[in-house]
Amino acid sequence: MKIAIPVLYDYNTPMANCYFCGTEIPTDKKIYRTTLCSSCGNPLKICYHCRFYDAQAPHGCKEHIVEPVQNKETANFCDYFVPAESTKSRKNRDEDHKSAVDTFNSLFSD
16 A cells, blocks of 8 residues: 655745746745845735646635635735746736737638
8 A cells, every 4th residue: 555645845946937027036035925026026925926826726726715816916925825836927928828819810810
């Protein structure tokens, strides 16, 4: 019989980049509610930087949260926050969205 051993998550796992400016976040930086990006000054403890963020999940979170975070771009008090291993910046998300829309529209063009 195999016993499942939980893997403890290393809180200092690096994020790919800041959602707002795309700057890489240092691996040795702990993320608190008051932690700001060294480049743009925006908060780092936001839903878009969390490993549990999922736009398709209820309230945008894979965890069963009691109090949903309304604004995903502002610092919050969520106890489930764990830095994501990679995140896309707003610019990259906008480019991906535009690319998807263009691809969809090309399906119906003559």
